[in-house]
Amino acid sequence: MTRTAGSSGKKTLAAIREAGLDLIHEHGFEAMSLRQLATRVGLQPGSLYNHIETKQDLLFDLIHNHMVTLLASIDDALDGIEEPIERLKAFIAFHLTYHIERKREVFIGSSELRSLEPKNRRKIVALRRDYENRLCE
Incomplete structure (x- = not known):
């Protein structure tokens, strides 16, 4: 290109x-x-x-953008669903679809977490925890 x-x-x-x-x-x-x-x-x-600025900044930007998109998308998918079983079903359906459609981002977000500097890793881990906490709401 x-x-x-x-x-x-x-x-x-x-x-x-x-x-x-x-x-x-x-x-x-x-x-x-x-x-x-x-x-x-x-x-x-x-x-x-x-x-x-740096290669590290690029990696953080890519993973951070992925996590922000993931969180916004799960919130949209769960919006208006109150029943716990229905929320769980919606979460599972969303999770599978998202991870199939965005294989690169998901792979990088998981496998390259180790390559992030500690301060960047902490920020991403906090976002991952926010995502996982959607199951507890």
């Missing part, structure tokens, strides 16, 4: 995130290089820093 001259920063950042998901899913976070990422997006390696 080559970058289109005059493309917007938002489109470029979206392309970086998408390529980051692909590369981390394919190779793992530690094996993915920023040079590979830049090549995939069609940027010079130094140009990445106009959009991301």
Whole structure:
């Protein structure tokens, strides 16, 4: 994929995130290089820093966005369902569907948790706990 001259920063950042998901899913976070990422997006390696600060920030951003989407989506799926058994059924149906449809994000969110710096890991673990707590509401 080559970058289109005059493309917007938002489109470029979206392309970086998408390529980051692909590369981390394919190779793992530690094996993915920023040079590979830049090549995939069609940027010079130094140009990445106009959009991301560090490789760690990219990983945190990808996992954090996944968790925020997961939480918003489960809240939508459970909205208006009051009966505990029906909430459990809705949670299970949502959980399975979401995890099938977003395999890359789920895989990275689980397998690359170990690659996050401690402060970032704590934030993601807290979001995961929030998700799990939806079962107790």
